[in-house]
Amino acid sequence: MEILSVQNIHKSxxxxxxLKGVSFAVPEGAVFGILGPNGSGKTTLLGIVMNVLIANGGNYLWFGQEAADEQRKKIGTLLETPNFYHYLSGKQNLAITAAIQGHSPAGIDAVLQKVNLYERRDSRFSTYSLGMKQRLALAAALLGDPSVLVLDEPTNGLDPVGIAETRELIKLLASEGKTIILASHLLDEVEKVCTHVAILQRGDLITYGHVDEVLKNEDIVEISASDNDTLERIIKEYSAQYTLKRDGNYVQLFFQPGTANLDQINRFCFERGIVLNHLRLKKKSLESKFFELTHGSSVN
Amino acid sequence: MFHLLKIEWLKVKNYRTFWILLALVLISIPALNYMIFDLTDNSFGQNGKQVQRMLLGRPFSFPLVWQTTGWLSSLVLFIPSLLIITLTTNEFTYKTHRQNIINGLSRVQFISVKMVEVLLLALLTTILVFISAFWIGHVAAEPTETVRQFANTKQLGYFFVEALSYIMFSFLLSVMIKRAGLVMGLFFLYSMIGEQIAVVVMMRFANDIGRFLPLETSDRLILNPFSRLISTPEAIKKWQNEFVFTFSRSIAYVLLYAFICIWYFRKRDL
Known part of the structure; x- marks a missing residue:
């Protein structure tokens, strides 16, 4: 089943x-990344499907049905900035969220513990740091253990530990079979946690699909030895199935996906008297792919 | 609706500003009325009772006390309005209106529970007027006279409509303008100065069309009880003749505000 399907959404x-006619579908159980630079329309898109913004055209379905208010009670959402009552404590704020969504307030302590905010549960929201506010928003999204989560820049404002924890949490939630829609401008965030990705640029959907398909790429083998010039000369004899590039202190070999064999390369060099001091398989980073995709489109 | 009110209760029960403003509402109405009563009753001294009654009549005796307290209390309706402005613009300031919708409230639910709060607040002020009038009416009564204490209580109904109209007007401004400071500034500027001047000017030069202005309409539901010397029997007659029209116009304004609020909130980006 498709959890969310967006059809030809326009917004001015x-x-x-x-947004200029965006369409895509989020399958059940996916970690669906919406990737785009600032101002590409990610938050606008999520605002529309959460009914806080009104689209100028197009349609969207939640759980295969016309949008209805009740559906949002089953979706844990963190949209843009954490919006809470400044004069209430974290716990009191979550009590309001629970009441609106019809959850028992008994689950509040558990989600606060999950995001490491339990110790500060009785402090006022206005005294929280940016990272703590973000954690509270994440806790609110987790309340009631929803099967679908919409997370807009969930690691925004978090310190490196918080970012790592949040990513682990997202992976954990995904492994529980939850569907997660994740908007981010951080490429490696999407690369690290998503199964699907949609790339937005200036309101256009450039491409979307399974991460492996969208980001189908060469395997890059990075090697170096004490004498890279000799290495470069020798390795040219290895195979004709790759292209070669010098990149600083490394020699890079570009293979078709799945064809790079590190064992063979290592043995090949060693048998010819070259000892590698560096051998690494790199997937082409999403970043370079992203620039490739968005750059290509902006030229058109 | 009860569930929605419970959510609103969670928002305010630990909010100090709410309790301070509510306390002001609770105090202001009885205090103002008693203060004015005390002022009119004691300013003339023991031997001045006759002069006082000649000049002012007995505005705080039954049955006139219902009209007097209603009219006086309408002067402090800006306090419950302030409460509604605060609670409503808070949502916009903290963007919690967005969060409420995201969490699953419908837009109409969000806006209508706020209007129920306006209704409850109008009801509360009316109850306060009732208590004040009942109390002061008994204090002001001569020991020997028999009082018809519940005659003229229809004035309470007029006060309720006036309160509703006034608070609802402040709610409309809050929904349309959203920014607390701006709403309060405009509300005070319009209700205390702008409209008053407009009404006086139009009374002189434009056949009194100022009576159609939103707040002036409901202001005219209750006749100034202290105007015995100012207002002539003709003025009272005019008030009586126009009353049905004034009353229906007041109700129409309240419905119009409600309609605009719902329509505006449903169609807009939040």
Missing amino acids: YGAIKA
Whole structure:
């Protein structure tokens, strides 16, 4: 079943076209990354499917059905900035969320522990740091153990430990079979946790699909030895099935996906008297792919 | 609706500003009325009772006390309005209105529970007027006279409509303008100065069309009880003749505010 399907959504703010006919579908159980630079329309898109913004055109379905208010009670959402009552404590704020969604307040302590905010549960929201506010928003999204999560820049404002914890949490949630829609401008965030990705740029959906398909790429083998010039000369005899590039202190070999064999390369060099001091398989980073995709489109 | 009110209760029960403003509402109405009563009753001294009654009549005796307290209390309706402005603009300031919708409230639910709060607040002020009038009416009564204490209580109904109209007007401004400071500034500027001047000017030069202005309409539901010397029998007659029209206009304004609020909140980006 498709959890969310978005059909030809348009949105303008005056003369600015924020979304220009975006369509995609999020399958059940996916970790669906919506990737795009700032101002590409990610938050606008999520705002529309959460009914806080009104689209100028197009349609969207949740759980295969026309949008209805009740559906949002089953979705844990963190949209843009953490929005809470500043004068209430974290716990009191979550009590409101629980009441709106119809959950028992008994689950509040558990989600606060999950995001490491339990110790500060009785402090006022206004005294929280940016990272703590973000954690509280994450806790609110987790309340009631929803099967679908919509997370807009969930690691925003978190310290490196918090970022790592959040990513682990997302992976854990995904492994429990939850569907997660994750908007981010951080490429490696999407690369690390997502199964699917949609790439937005200036309101256009450039491409979307399974991460492996969208980001289908060469295997890059990075090697070096004490004498890279000799290495480069020798390795040219290895195979004709790759292209070669010098990149600083390394020699890079570009193979078709799945064809690089590190064992063979290592043995090949060693048998010819070259000892490698560096041997590493790199997937082409999403970053370079992302620039490739978005750059290509902006030229058109 | 009860569930929605429970959510609203969670929002305010630990909010100090709410309790301070509510306490002000609770105190202001009885205090103002008693203060004015005390002022009119004691300013003329023991031997001045006759003069006082000649000049002012007995505005705090039954049955006139219902009209007097209603009219006086309408002067402090800005306090419950302030409460509604605070609670409503808070949601916009903290963007919690967005969060409430995201969490699953419908837009209409969000806006209508706030209007129920306006209704409850209007009801509360009316109850306070009832208590004040009942109390002061008994204090002001001569020991020897028999009082018809519940005659003229229809004035309470007029006060309720006036309170509703006034608070609802402040709610409308909050929904349309959203920013606390701006709403309060405009509300005070309009209700205390702008409209008053407009009404006086139009009374002189434009056949009194100022009576159609939103707040002036409901202001005219209750006649100034202290105007015995100012207002002529003709003025009272005019008030009586126009009353049904004034009353229906007041109700129409309240419905119009409610309609605009719902329509605006349903159609807009939040």
